[in-house]
Amino acid sequence: VVADREGFEAFYREHLDRVVRACALVVLDSGAAEDFAAEAFARLWSNWGQVHDSDHAGGYVFKTAMRLCAKRGADARREPVGVQGDRPAPGDEAERATVRHDVWEALAGLSLRQRQTLVLRDWAGYSTNEVAAMLGIAEPTVRVHLTRGREQLRQVLKVQERG
Amino acid sequence: MRIEDERDRRIGELLDEAAHQVRPIADLAPVLRRGGRRRALRFSALVAGVAIFVGAIGWAGFTIKERGDASAWRTFGSRAATGWTLSYPNAWHAQTLGTLGKCPGEGRFAGAIFTNTSFGFRNPQGRAPGCGDRLVFAGFPSDGVAVAVLPRGGTFGPSVISPNTRFPIRSGQLHATGGIVGGPQQRYLGVVAGGTEKVILFTWTGSAASSSARADVARIIESFRMSAAPQVPAPTGTIAFTVKPSDGAQPVIYRTTDGGAPARSFDGALPAFSPDGTEVAYRSGLGYGPWRLMVANADGSDPREITSFAGSLSGVGAPSWSPDGSHIVVDANNGISIVDVDTGNATPLPTADYGTRACYSMEPSWSPDGSLIVFAALCDGSGDGLWTVHPDGSGLTRIGDSAGRFQEYRFPVWSPDGSRLVFVGQQASPTCLSSPPCSSSTFDLFTSAPDGSSIVRLTRAGTFFEFPSWSPDGSQIVADESDGLAIVGADGAGILRIPTSGLRAFGPSWQP
Numbered sequence: 001v002v003a004d005r006e007g008f009e010a011f012y013r014e015h016l017d018r019v020v021r022a023c024a025l026v027v028l029d030s031g032a033a034e035d036f037a038a039e040a041f042a043r044l045w046s047n048w049g050q051v052h053d054s055d056h057a058g059g060y061v062f063k064t065a066m067r068l069c070a071k072r073g074a075d076a077r078r079e080p081v082g083v084q085g086d087r088p089a090p091g092d093e094a095e096r097a098t099v100r101h102d103v104w105e106a107l108a109g110l111s112l113r114q115r116q117t118l119v120l121r122d123w124a125g126y127s128t129n130e131v132a133a134m135l136g137i138a139e140p141t142v143r144v145h146l147t148r149g150r151e152q153l154r155q156v157l158k159v160q161e162r163g
Numbered sequence: 164m165r166i167e168d169e170r171d172r173r174i175g176e177l178l179d180e181a182a183h184q185v186r187p188i189a190d191l192a193p194v195l196r197r198g199g200r201r202r203a204l205r206f207s208a209l210v211a212g213v214a215i216f217v218g219a220i221g222w223a224g225f226t227i228k229e230r231g232d233a234s235a236w237r238t239f240g241s242r243a244a245t246g247w248t249l250s251y252p253n254a255w256h257a258q259t260l261g262t263l264g265k266c267p268g269e270g271r272f273a274g275a276i277f278t279n280t281s282f283g284f285r286n287p288q289g290r291a292p293g294c295g296d297r298l299v300f301a302g303f304p305s306d307g308v309a310v311a312v313l314p315r316g317g318t319f320g321p322s323v324i325s326p327n328t329r330f331p332i333r334s335g336q337l338h339a340t341g342g343i344v345g346g347p348q349q350r351y352l353g354v355v356a357g358g359t360e361k362v363i364l365f366t367w368t369g370s371a372a373s374s375s376a377r378a379d380v381a382r383i384i385e386s387f388r389m390s391a392a393p394q395v396p397a398p399t400g401t402i403a404f405t406v407k408p409s410d411g412a413q414p415v416i417y418r419t420t421d422g423g424a425p426a427r428s429f430d431g432a433l434p435a436f437s438p439d440g441t442e443v444a445y446r447s448g449l450g451y452g453p454w455r456l457m458v459a460n461a462d463g464s465d466p467r468e469i470t471s472f473a474g475s476l477s478g479v480g481a482p483s484w485s486p487d488g489s490h491i492v493v494d495a496n497n498g499i500s501i502v503d504v505d506t507g508n509a510t511p512l513p514t515a516d517y518g519t520r521a522c523y524s525m526e527p528s529w530s531p532d533g534s535l536i537v538f539a540a541l542c543d544g545s546g547d548g549l550w551t552v553h554p555d556g557s558g559l560t561r562i563g564d565s566a567g568r569f570q571e572y573r574f575p576v577w578s579p580d581g582s583r584l585v586f587v588g589q590q591a592s593p594t595c596l597s598s599p600p601c602s603s604s605t606f607d608l609f610t611s612a613p614d615g616s617s618i619v620r621l622t623r624a625g626t627f628f629e630f631p632s633w634s635p636d637g638s639q640i641v642a643d644e645s646d647g648l649a650i651v652g653a654d655g656a657g658i659l660r661i662p663t664s665g666l667r668a669f670g671p672s673w674q675p
Contacts, residue, residue: 009191016189021182030185037187038194045198096180103181123178129646138589138606138627139669140479141571144523144541153174 008048012041015058018124022062023069025119028108033069040065062124063134070116070135099156106152117142118149395639395659397422398650401461402632402641403434403443404663404671413448416463417668422650422661425668429463433481433630433670436461437488438531440675444469444482444491456482456493456502461674470507472496480526480574481630481670485554486533492554494525499538501554513559515540515550524550526574531581535613537562539573539586547571549586549615562615573606574630578637578653579675583610585621585631585640585653608642608651621655630670643669 019040023033040061044051051057107115113135120131121142128146132139403418404425414432419425431445440461447455453473459466472495480494491502492512500509514524515538522542529536535551549572552559569588576585588609608621608628621640622628628649631642640651646667650659 005195008195012191012194013189016187017185020187021185024185025178025182030187033185034187039197041194042197045194048198099177100181100184103177104184107181118174119178122175123182125175132627138571138573138587138629140573140629141541143479144525148523150174153177156177157173 004048008045011054011057015061016041019062019065022119022124023065025107025123026066026069026112026115028104028115036068037065039068066116066120066134070112102156103153106156110149110152111145113137114145114149114152117145118153121146122150395650395652397659398634398639398641398661398673400635401674402648402661402671403428403436403674404643404648404668405432405434406663406666406668407432407449408667416443416445417663417666419648419661419663425663425666429459429466431457431459431466434672435482435484435491436672436674437484438486438675439488442488443672444484446482454495456491458491458504468507469504470502470509472500472509480539481672483528483536483576485529486531490529490554492527492529492536494527494538499524499527499536499552501536510556512536512552512554512556515542515548515561516559517542522547528576528584529554530577530613531579537575537577537584537613539571539575541571541573549575549584551613562613571606576631576633577613578610578633579635580637581613583637583653584613584615585610585633587628587631587642588618608640610653619655621651621653622649622658632671632673634673635675641671641673643671 016037020030020033020037023036024030027033027036043064044057044061107118110118116135117131120126120134121128126134128139128142132142135142399421401418401420403416405414406417406425406427407414413430416428416431416434417425418428431447432449434443434445436443437458442458443461443463444456444458447457447468453471455471456469457466458469469491472493482491482493484491485501489504491504493500493502495509498514499512501512502509515522517540522540524538524540527536527538534553536554537549537551539547540550541547547569549562550559551562571587571589573587573589574585577583578585586609587606589606606627606629608631609618610621611618628642628644631640633640633653638653640653641661642649642651644658644660646669648661648663648668648671650661
């Protein structure tokens with residue numbers, strides 16, 4: 001049992017950031033994202049005895065968290081919570097903080113579906129087919145949502161380039 | 164990360180920058196507590212399950228194979244909330260009815276047939292069930308379930324199932340079928356799933372079948388009706404379709420003749436044969452950047468650019484020709500445009516208007532008489548639909564039911580005689596009896612009158628259909644389904660998956 005738990009703990013530390021971050025980008029709430037991620041990891045832990053392939057488990061926990069996020073993200077507030085508070089600092093760091101702020105704001109201007117497709121495709125790196133299967137929507141629909149999501153973020157890029 | 168091009172990579176970097184602001188606290192203890200509780204619960208459920216089985220009451224859940232492949236098995240739980248209990252492993256019927264076979268020479272799953280008849284099962288004429296026979300299940304309050312075998316082409320009779328309690332099933336379309344009877348205390352429903360090699364028995368107890376339970380049963384029967392429907396004849400003629408290489412390279416157009424092995428024809432995507440069948444309009448590629456509207460001869464020779472579209476939204480639909488071949492309507496840049504084939508001039512059409520809601524107008528199709536263009540709208544929030552507009556831009560009209568029967572309406576295409584539209588409708592999964600683990604929705608094929616009325620469901624495969632295209636005689640429709648091609652009878656009879664040699668096929672077009 002001890003080895004079991006140590007293995008899980010290592011897995012947890014390796015995958016936690018990615019799962020929480022993806023979820024936060026979708027629900028725009030880092031606290032809620034941590035909750036959903038915790039639930040996803042708890043589900044995995046309850047089945048940990050049957051896990052033999054940590055890659056597979058990584059995919060499982062990521063997809064579970066994203067499903068939970070999507071389900072409850074529909075009611076989520078539109079203002080980013082707990083992720084926008086960076087105070088502009090001098091120099092490069094100030095610029096990066098501005099970019100982050102703009103990205104979170106751009107995400108808040110998108111619908112839940114648009115954020116999901118954008119995060120799964122462009123951040124997590126799934127193919128549009130995989131995203132379609134995960135979200136239960138058609139592949140062309142993924143492309144439509146993705147296009148609109150990307151348009152928003154390109155505005156951020158333009159501002160960045162002008163600056 | 165597998166981001167394909169520079170632009171997407173930069174968007175990925177932006178998201179990554181924002182994501183790194185999120186720094187979760189790795190507190191493992193609550194996770195272990197939650198997961199540990201669930202482990203304990205599962206163990207006690209297992210013990211309870213064993214107790215029930217020993218008591219010969221039945222299983223709390225059973226498995227339905229929804230489609231022909233074993234990966235599609237799905238387990239449903241009990242439906243106590245609506246007064247349902249489901250039972251299957253009853254030794255009597257499990258032995259007698261456990262296996263269905265195939266009709267020799269008729270393709271796969273042509274009928275619901277017993278292969279295991281060694282238990283002495285005979286119809287009233289003393290004949291063992293055979294190829295193509297239909298099965299009727301009847302449940303009786305005191306005696307359990309009875310099964311009758313109807314000869315192929317036979318009909319229901321009052322001696323088999325009481326007309327008053329018989330569940331309405333569309334006859335003539337089934338090789339496999341089911342029925343319901345019951346008294347005030349118990350009701351039974353038997354279904355033979357012809358496409359699934361399984362006999363499934365539902366029973367429920369309660370004072371009366373509620374309307375919602377009946378609706379559930381109707382959905383189940385409907386889903387099996389589709390899987391048990393007769394085979395579609397093999398397609399004739401030529402179908403062009405798109406193949407997306409797995410390495411992210413540009414798509415390629417292939418052709419298959421009479422359902423045979425496909426052959427690579429030329430580069431491009433989403434082909435559309437001209438009305439006389441001699442030319443193909445297609446897109447230069449798929450993606451998010453600028454693209455070119457191309458026309459080539461039907462064999463792929465002499466490709467020429469008609470016009471190009473800039474802008475980030477390249478559209479998602481196939482081109483569609485005017486009946487005289489002089490113009491092509493396409494979706495591009497969040498709207499619909501008519502392109503003059505000779506000059507390349509593009510004229511935008513008015514698009515779906517839901518007031519303040521932002522919409523994408525896309526996937527246009529030109530009517531065979533030339534008078535209307537139908538297209539789909541995908542909008543923020545709910546309220547998607549199909550729209551028609553005259554080619555001169557007048558008469559923009561929303562068609563279809565405004566009750567929101569579908570979450571999405573997509574890919575409307577006129578039949579060759581202009582009397583019907585085929586389209587893809589998204590609905591909640593019809594066989595979803597329990598919340599998880601059902602997928603949230605399916606995209607199936609439907610037809611309707613040109614004004615959107617009299618909707619007929621063609622498929623219930625639980626998958627994603629896209630890009631339908633009619634056969635020249637209007638009797639069949641080809642569409643892509645989960646990276647393959649499927650032929651569906653225009654009256655909803657059956658599905659035939661045609662071989663694509665393992666290629667990821669989508670966006671087919673049937674040569675007139």
